[in-house]
Amino acid sequence: MELIANRVETIGTGTRGKNYWAALDLERQGKEVLKLNSGNPAAFGFKMPESVERAVTQNLHRALGYSDLRGFAEAREAIYEYHVGRGVKNFNIEDIFIGNGVSEVASMIATALFNKGDEFLVPSPCYSLWTNEAALNDATSVYYKCDESNHWNPDVEHIKSLVTKNTKAILLINPNNPTGVLYSKEVLEEIAKLARENNLIIIADEIYDRLVFDGKRHIPMASITEDVLVITANGLSKSHCLCGFRCGWLVISGPAQMRERVNEAILKVASIRLGANSIMQIAIPAALSDSQYTNQMIEKGGRLYEQRAVTCEELNKIDGISYVKNDAAMYVFPKIHKEIADDKKFTYDLLMEKQVLVVPGSGFMWETCDHFRIVMLPEVEALRKAVREMGDFISKL
Ligand SMILES: Cc1ncc(COP(=O)(O)O)c(C=O)c1O
Missing domain, CATH: 3.40.640.10 (Type I PLP-dependent aspartate aminotransferase-like (Major domain))
Incomplete structure (x- = not known):
């Protein structure tokens, strides 16, 4: 008799997949990892209303x-x-x-x-x-x-x-x-x-x-x-x-x-x-x-507004990607215009080289290996640095 139900095999989660566990391993080894895998504002210092x-x-x-x-x-x-x-x-x-x-x-x-x-x-x-x-x-x-x-x-x-x-x-x-x-x-x-x-x-x-x-x-x-x-x-x-x-x-x-x-x-x-x-x-x-609490984050000068602005400013400087500017939420889903055979490996290599964790498009059941998702929750300077690191990594592909 099987110990585990077959249905467990069907579960797949992009935001907490293998790369997430690899990031935790890096942290255990004392490395600082910027985890942009999850839309969890409190992890980036957002305070309770x-x-x-x-x-x-x-x-x-x-x-x-x-x-x-x-x-x-x-x-x-x-x-x-x-x-x-x-x-x-x-x-x-x-x-x-x-x-x-x-x-x-x-x-x-x-x-x-x-x-x-x-x-x-x-x-x-x-x-x-x-x-x-x-x-x-x-x-x-x-x-x-x-x-x-x-x-x-x-x-x-x-x-x-x-x-x-x-x-x-x-x-x-x-x-x-x-x-x-x-x-x-x-x-x-x-x-x-x-x-x-x-x-x-x-x-x-x-x-x-x-x-x-x-x-x-x-x-x-x-x-x-x-x-x-x-x-x-x-x-x-x-x-x-x-x-x-x-x-x-x-x-x-x-x-x-x-x-x-x-x-x-x-x-x-x-x-x-x-x-x-x-x-x-x-x-x-x-x-x-x-609603004031929420509006303050999304208006000019608010954290989410400014973090989005910086993310887009830095993405614009990267050759070999394109993206649709997000209207809402805390995500952008850029497209990589370079040959990538395996987007999970792409995000794993990015993690190992730059200690930045993002989710590959396949983590969202996107069928071609050419997208990844950025979570725009860190403060602007940390985000700026992270997106630059991504640009550097992509430029060397
Ligand atoms: C589209 C969408 N639905 C639902 C959830 C989960 O929300 P909750 O924290 O309320 O379970 C998320 C979390 O990221 C989400 O992005």
């Missing part, structure tokens, strides 16, 4: 018990107001489930929805959480292309060509990880139409929706359509630099009958784990009424 610290410390005593299966009522009220304010209709407070990060929420969604043989349309490149959850729940991920020459927008014609009678759901990550771009309204409308015509559920991971630069506007997928079932995932890991709190939620919106059935299914799944962590739920109303 004071509003959240106050709310949590003053109300800690309220976090002793299990919460309701869906989460604290006042936290869900704050989430409800947030999404209504962003133009989402056709849902109510009971259609909100709080989970331990978008990561747990993704697991709950996949467990509740997928049967063996179901096909799940996912972007390429894709953040691996969703494909892992699909695989663990016996669904097949079918990759649709995002088009770098069209600002990394999903290629809707390609999506159409992939729909079969087994297609159950389509995933949108907007703003996107790893490309950092915002999708256009036209593309969102076309995807909503396609979902309507083919009876697909849309899963919208919008965890970066508040981290948008240059006055651009993120359009929630669920605000585009009222007659398609949309499950939106969001949380506080990025907008309020609270990754360690593990705070996420999902919102089910759309036609009442489908919504009720999915709600019942997710409730069953949620009951397995009794409740999400209660402490972080205290943070939700405080965080969602503190």
Whole structure:
């Protein structure tokens, strides 16, 4: 008898793959490594919002018990107001489930929805959480292309060509990880139409929706359509630099009958784990009424804004790469215009030579060995140095 379940073999994570362990080995040997593999702001000195610290410390005593299966009522009220304010209709407070990060929420969604043989349309490149959850729940991920020459927008014609009678759901990550771009309204409308015509559920991971630069506007997928079932995932890991709190939620919106059935299914799944962590739920109303904290990071002079500026300034100086400037989030996904046989080896060699850890495109299920992702979280001078090191390394390829 096998000791280990076969499904474990299907798990793959680009951000914490072999190169990550190699980086930890280097650190154990006393070397300083700049780990640009993960969008974890606290690791780079981003501080907790004071509003959240106050709310949590003053109300800690309220976090002793299990919460309701869906989460604290006042936290869900704050989430409800947030999404209504962003133009989402056709849902109510009971259609909100709080989970331990978008990561747990993704697991709950996949467990509740997928049967063996179901096909799940996912972007390429894709953040691996969703494909892992699909695989663990016996669904097949079918990759649709995002088009770098069209600002990394999903290629809707390609999506159409992939729909079969087994297609159950389509995933949108907007703003996107790893490309950092915002999708256009036209593309969102076309995807909503396609979902309507083919009876697909849309899963919208919008965890970066508040981290948008240059006055651009993120359009929630669920605000585009009222007659398609949309499950939106969001949380506080990025907008309020609270990754360690593990705070996420999902919102089910759309036609009442489908919504009720999915709600019942997710409730069953949620009951397995009794409740999400209660402490972080205290943070939700405080965080969602503190948009100033987030805005300060993305405005001129703010850390994320300036770090992005420096990253782009230095990338512009590197021969042999091109990139699409990110509209949002903390990532850019440059293309290398040189022959690379193995992008994992490329990033491993970069780590060994320059002690900078980045994630290869293949870590995001990108099919050709010609991209890598940079996380723009270190302070500007550290980032400047790191991108220069990358340039030096690439120039010698
Ligand atoms: C697109 C996307 N979704 C979800 C997550 C995970 O979020 P959480 O910390 O809420 O589990 C990440 C983390 O990097 C992400 O980039």
